[in-house]
Amino acid sequence: IQLTQALQIKNNKINELEKKLVTLDQERIKHLKDKEKELSNIEKELLNKLTSGENTKEIHKEKEAKQKEMNELQQELSRTSASYNVNRKKQVFNQVNNFLKVKGDFLTLREEAIKKLQNCCNHLESSINKERNTIGSIRDMKTSKFIDKYTREFQSILVKYNDGLLELNKNYYSLKKIVQDNKELEVSLIIENILKLNSFNLDKYKIFKFATNSQEGTRVQLNSNMMAEDIDSLRKNLSELKLELNQEKKELKNLATV
Incomplete structure (x- = not known):
């Protein structure tokens, strides 16, 4: 558990650093675009001077210098934009991996819940079978007592293992948001389609949606067949x-390798 927590802390720190990189790239791109606009205006002014007859050596020299500066700036802008997109894509995939992990953990817990429910059902059957040779009225009383006991146990297991929905739902909305924030990235649309984010239905994860005999809040007696x-x-x-x-x-x- 400690190792898992340490890894989670490490991953969280990496994610935070990657977010900072995206923010820094974003700020740098804005600065470069502002500078590009400024240089473009200067170049226009110099061109106007040349076309109006001020065809001097100094203006030509300044124009060439500004053109060189513009070329260098555009190269840096291209590099920064590429880095920005790579880091954004990485962020999206980080959130995808978080979602898949939470979903996987949720299903592992659901499997664990089913095993416990099966044990509960088996114990009920076993307890009732032991009373088969008991006198009728006593047997009925004991059977009812067993059913009450294991119904409560069955219900409590269901309630406990339904709690994982909150974490799953939280991660779904985090993923949905980051995909929307980066919707111009090609991978975002593909991820949205693969994970069916626009039609995500929490109902199919709700334990009581399928444990219909044991619907939440009811305390009816459950026999082993109902369980x-x-x-x-x-x-x-x-x-x-x-x-x-x-x-x-x-x-x-397959998408991550593209």
């Missing part, structure tokens, strides 16, 4: 989300 139905539904949903994530990673990996 099994919810578990199967969650497994199917998890499988679909895993396939989706793997496909997204594959397409984005």
Whole structure:
């Protein structure tokens, strides 16, 4: 855990430095463009002087100097713009990777939740089976008690593992924002399409959307069949989300190498 936290801190620092680079490039580009405009105006003035008859050696010399300065400035502007775009692209991919990591972590937790739900269901079945030979009224009372106990446990697992939605949603909006902020980059549109950012639906990650027998807030008794139905539904949903994530990673990996 400490190593993971240390790596996260390191990555956060790298991301912050990259953001600063983008800001510095942006400021430098603005400065260069202002200077370019200024030089352009000077060149126009010199040209006007030449066309109006002031065809002197000094004006020619100054014009050549300004042209040289303009060429150097445009080269620097080109280099800075290239650096700016590279760093912006890197920022976008950093946020993409954050989103994919959070999504992957979310699915890992969902898998963990399903295992715990299955254990809960198994314990309920096992407990009830042990009481099969007990006298009817006592058996019914004990069965009801077991169902109450494991229904509460089942519900609490579902509630606990539904909390990961907040982090996923937060990272989605962070990614959406940075893609929008850099929409003129070619990769932004491709990323938007691969991750379907405009049609992102949090519902397909909501645990109670699939655990319909155990809808949030209800405390009805759940027998093992009802639990099994919810578990199967969650497994199917998890499988679909895993396939989706793997496909997204594959397409984005290809994109990153372009």
